[in-house]
Amino acid sequence: MLHQVPPVCSAHATDLTKVYGHGETQVVALDSVSVEFRQAEFTAIMGPSGSGKSTLMHCMAGLDTVSRGSARIGDTELTNLGDKKLTRLRRDKIGFIFQAFNLLPTLTALENITLPMDIAGRRPDQKWLDMVVDTVGLSGRLKHRPNQLSGGQQQRVAVARALAGKPEIMFADEPTGNLDSRSGAEVLGFLRNSVRELGQTVVMVTHDPVAASYADRVVFLADGRIVDELHGPTADAVLDRMKRFDAKGRTS
Amino acid sequence: MLRTTLRNVLAHKARLLMTALAIMLGVTFVSGILVFSDTVGAAVKNASAKNLKDVAVSVQPSVPSGEAPSRSDEGKNITALDSNLADRIRSLPGVESVRSNVNGTATVVGKDNQPIGNDWHIAANYQPGRDGKDSRYPVKEGRGPAASDEIALEAKTAATGGHKIGGTVRFATDGPVITKKLVGIVGTEDPRVTAGGSLALFDTATAQELFLSPGQFDEFLVAAEPGSNDQALTSKVGEILPKDRAKATSGTQLAAEQSQMIAEDNKALSKTLLVFAGIAQFVSVFIIANTFTMLIAQRRREIALMRTLGASRRQVVRSVLAEAALLGLASSAVGFLLGLGIARGVLAVLGANGPGFPDGPLVISPTAVLSALTVGVLVTVLSAWLPSRKAAKIAPIEALNSADQTPAPSGLTVRNSIGTAITMLGVAIMLYVSTLRNESGVSTAMLGSAVTVTGMIILAPLLSRPLVTLAGKVTTHLFGVSGKLAKENALRNPRRTAATASALMVGLTLITAVTVAMTGSQQLMELRSTQDLTADYQITSSSSGGLSSKTARKAAQVPGVQSAVPVQSTGFAIGHDHATMKGIDPAALRHVTDLLLLAGSLNDVEAGSFAISDKTAKRFGWKMGDTVPVDFNTGSKERLKVSAVYKNNDIVSDAFTVPQVISDHTRGEDRANKILVKAQDGKAAGLSDKIRSHLDNNPLLKIQDHNELRKEAAGPITTILYLLYGLLGMSVAIAAIGVVNTLAMSVFERTREIGMLRAIGMERTGIKQMIRLESLVISLFGAMTGIGLGLFLSWTSGQMLHGAFPGYEMSIPWRSVGLFLLLSLAVGILAAAWPARRAAQLNTLQSIGDQ
Known part of the structure; x- marks a missing residue:
């Protein structure tokens, strides 16, 4: 094996299955998926639409329930947690970045960043917070409200919010989907830096090969199964793989 | 456009739910009031018509203008209606029968010593016909009263008081307590009794003795032979009546007068209630307006798309208003049905809790339906009007904006300036009102309040x-x-x-x-x-006759009573200005109040003179020592000398004099409207029970402490x-x-x-x-x-x-x-x-x- 297994796993799924609906209308979104997300690694999940990549992320992040199998964050098994414990887990161990920024328009940038800690009733680690804010380059804009910020700046606020709580793992759902390419590159750069420099773990769902090329590893999904994996990807290599899926999809 | 509107209403069912509820409640309130008052009006009218069903002509005594009603030595009324006259009416062609009524009041006491019935304590004479029965008062148990020591009670009255046939019944008419034997329990359709009053019956001679003079009546009710004309009969009866001493009214007219009165009472009540319904509607305006503003904000893209596809501003406005109208109509219809339920419920509750209204079906007039629906729809459409203007201002280009952005709300500067101006105007009016020291400013105050509230509503953001x-x-x-x-x-x-x-x-x-x-x-x-009361107790009577001096003397005998001071009262007028004059023994005055004399002496208050308060002096421009003409309300006049002036005092109010002066001007009656009782030092506690029992537990009397x-x-x-x-x-x-x-x-x-x-x-x-x-x-x-x-x-x-x-x-x-x-x-x-x-x-x- 070329790749050595790092000592700690941030999250892993074992035989994860997710089924929607019953009987005739039953759809298997995830079909016995087993995957590991290692600490300090930037993983991209890719696949054609309907492949189950978002479902995989939602199940791993404790946002969606699992039909069969196991999903773990660190040592915690998610599948038998109640809503309250799941919520706590999301708050304390997971950071989120959404496609549509999802900031509260009534709060300032800084208030949005510290919101998860405010909810938890914890004081933010000021040094870490300063560093995070500095890293995403928002120092001058902390008092602004979301509608006074550009899309790129808003997404950087979202990245800072996800980072601020020193989560065990960060999930990003198409984080560049609503951004122009320059802002998108900036945000992806921050994500990669947070892995390389701050030792964070990031899992990102995307359909953009360029975005995926920022990752350390790309996991390909099709029809609810992991079909391939790529380490140290380049945009071209990812695109190449994607094309093969498309071709396969068309011929099958 | 209408189809889109309809789709919109249906698509936003859940979102419109609360608004619909608000409109519904408002309409329920309005329709409930309208239906309730229609129903009660109809039922009462029905009952009074039923009561007058067999009455072709009613004959009642009258008093020639400018003359006091004549009274017997015992102070009883003397009327021109006697058996003789009844016989003459009876012999007129077309007359089938004549009821000769004696009407009075008798407060009947229950076994628990409490007066029975509310408002009306009716007494009448039992008049058996040839068959020995009185059709007006069908006997349910026992028989009708036939001797002077007998009484019959209406069934509910007897039940409430716990009275049984053969037992004794205590009651009072306008004087001491009387006891008679209960021989019969009867029914009646008299609306006053079905509405919770009590009814006591006596034989005619006893009733006459109690309430009138022997051989006299209060009222003749003439029943006509089938086929005769009430109107013609009325004028025929009128011809044989003693001039100015009695008058005949046809049953139809009587019924018309009664229903007229009922209708007016009803109208006044529903008008008052509708004011509150109006306030409720006003409040719901905010909710409806809010909803439409929100709906339109949520639909900006959709409306912009319609505009791009060629809908005109007017069409947009119209579609919003049509949506409002549909919502209003649907909610009002449900609200109206709920209103029927409310009216029914209120009637049931009122009916169950004693007084009750005569039974009857719900009366649903087209006016009620129409006004309730109109109000609902109108309020909804008017409330949606401003939001609809906003919808019209949405530019077609907004449909093309990919981002789902809510536009920055327009500034509040204009609104705030208008609000500040109006509020300040309202506050200024109210501050002006606060400098007024009399009621002249009521309408100004209402205007000011309305303006202030309006201003505050505008300023609220x-x-x-x-x-x-x-x-x-x-x-x-x-x-x-x-x-x-x-x-x-x-x-x-x-x-x-x-x-x-x-x-x-x-x-x-x-x-x-x-x-x-x-x-x-x-x-x-x-x-x-x-x-101003230094006396310990006040005795009053619920009888119109007031309290006799005998009662005062009796109360004074109770051990522990220092003095019992009767206070008479009558009205007098100077021009069109009315005031009250009390009659009280000046020497006894110190027992019941601390009067502060400003001029003169109480010793000088005697026949031909009176004392006035400083307020009265100022009001009429009278001075100490003046002799002034006083017009008593009974019609008689006297010139009285002002022999004392005192600081305003609620016990003797505007003016007072010796009892004799008052008696002279109230037909020689020696009747007080209250007796003030001062206890000996330290004896006040529990004295009221002693006084009450010493006065035979008379149900007419009320003895109250401070x-x-x-x-x-x-x-x-x-x-x-x-x-x-x-x-x-x-x-x-x-x-x-x-x-x-x-x-x-x-x-x-x-x-x-x-x-x-x-x-x-x-x-x-x-x-x-x-x-x-x-x-x-x-x-x-x-x-x-x-x-x-x-x-x-x-x-x-x-x-x-x-x-x-x-x-x-x-x-x-x-x-x-x-x-x-x-x-x-x-x-x-x-x-x-x-x-x-x-x-x-x-x-x-x-x-x-x-x-």
Whole structure:
């Protein structure tokens, strides 16, 4: 094996299955998926639409329930947690970045960043917070409200919010989907830096090969199964793989 | 366009639910009032028609103008209706029979020594026909009274009092207690009795002896032979009546007069109630307007698309208004049906609890249906008018904007300037009113209040910022981040928050103002009822005849009584200005009140002279020593000399003189309207029971100490206050629905935010708390402005009461104010229950994806 297994796993799924609906209308979104997300690694999940990549992320992040199998964050098994414990887990161990920024328009940038800690009733680690804010380059804009910020700046606020709580793992759902390419590159750069420099773990769902090329590893999904994996990807290599899926999809 | 409109209404069913409920409640209120009053009117009219069914002509005694009614030596009325006249009427062609009625009042005592029945204590003569029965009073048990020691009671009266055939019944007419043997229990259709009055029957001779003079009657009711003309019969009867001493009225006319009276009473009642229904409708305007503003904000893209596809501004406006009309119509229809239920329910409750109304089916007039529906639709369409103008201003280009951005709300500068100007005008008017010292300013005060409230409604968005921020500080401090988010959410759209809170504000302004005014006058009434009274007890009689001097003498004999002072009372007028004159023994006056003499001496108050208060002196321009002409209300006149002037005193009011003067001008009657009893030192406690039993436990007599007097004075005001609370409560209920509506809409609009909050770790309870606190903040904002405004308005207009009530002091009923604040907190929490639940149960994933 070329790749050595790092000592700690941030999250892993074992035989994860997710089924929607019953009987005739039953759809298997995830079909016995087993995957590991290692600490300090930037993983991209890719696949054609309907492949189950978002479902995989939602199940791993404790946002969606699992039909069969196991999903773990660190040592915690998610599948038998109640809503309250799941919520706590999301708050304390997971950071989120959404496609549509999802900031509260009534709060300032800084208030949005510290919101998860405010909810938890914890004081933010000021040094870490300063560093995070500095890293995403928002120092001058902390008092602004979301509608006074550009899309790129808003997404950087979202990245800072996800980072601020020193989560065990960060999930990003198409984080560049609503951004122009320059802002998108900036945000992806921050994500990669947070892995390389701050030792964070990031899992990102995307359909953009360029975005995926920022990752350390790309996991390909099709029809609810992991079909391939790529380490140290380049945009071209990812695109190449994607094309093969498309071709396969068309011929099958 | 209509199809789109219809689709819109159907598509937003859930979102329109609360608004529909608000409209429905308003219409329910209106239709309930209309149907209730129609039904009661019809039932009462029916009952009185039934009562007059067989009456072709009614003959009643009359008194020639300018002449006092003649009285016998014992003070009984003498009428021109005697058996002789009855016989002559009976012999007229076309007359079938003549009932000769003696009418009086008899207060019957139950076994528990309490008077039976409310309002009416009717007494009449039992008149058996040839068959030995009286068709008017069918005997249910026993037989009709036939001897002077016998009495019959109406069934309900007997049951209430616990009276059985063969037992003795105690009652009083206008004097001492009388005891007779109960021989019969009868039924009646007399509406006064079915409405809760009592009825006692005697044989004719006994009734005459009790209420009239032997051989005389109060009323002849003539029944006609079939086929004869009532009108013709009436004039024929009229011809044989003694001129000016009696008059004949046809049964039809009598019935018409009665129903006229009933209709007028009814109209006055429903008018008053409709004012409150109007207030409720006014409150629902805010909710409807709020809803349409929100709906249009949510539909901006859709409306812009319609505009791009070629819809004109007018079409957009019309489609919004049509949507409002449809909503109004549907809600009003349901509201009307609910109103029928309310009317039915109120009738049932009133019927079950004693007094009751004559039974009858619900009367649903086309007018009621039409007005209820019109009001509902009109209010809805008018409320949607401003939002529809906003919809028309949406530019077609907005359809092409990919981002889902809400436009920056237009500035409030214009609104704030107008609001400030109007509020200041209202405040200025009210401050001017506060300088007035008499009631002349009532209409000005109402105008000022309306202007101030309007101004405050316009200013509410401006006020919402500091007040909500203040409330938010508290919630943030207490509840952390959910309190802070609640505050921010409430501040997000000042217009919406303000409109929601304004609905609550209007209700609370009225409730507070009414409470302050009522508690003020209540305290005043209590104060006045006893402030000048140094006597310990007051005896009054419910009989119209008043109290005889014998009663006073008897009361004075009770051990422990120092003196029992009868006080007579009569009215007099100077020009068109009416005043009261008391008759009281000046020497006994010191026992019952501390009179402060300003001039003259009580010893000089004697026949031919009187004492006046300083207020009366000022009012009529009289001075000590003047001899002035006094017109008594009974029609007689006398010139009296002012022989003393005293500081205003509620016991002797405007003027007083020796009892003799009053008796001279009230047909020689020696009747007091109250007796004031002063106890010997230290003997006051428990004296009332001794006096009562010494006066034979007469049911006509009421013996009250200071406490009871104060309670009695304040009683009606308390009742009115509770009634007003009930009526204004409707507005508060609608305002609460408004809060639910706003919150539900907000939850809908902020679905994605809520999903995000859940995703990043806010628990369901946190979400619930956030919504609940937002509701609290809005409710508190409405309550605080409402209570503040209510206090201001009642303070300024309260100054006017100084004129009428010199002792009036505005006092803030802190307990009530505190209660109102608590109530609005409760409203806030209750209103949030459903929206908070919905928000907490939102599916996190779906919410995040919500566009």
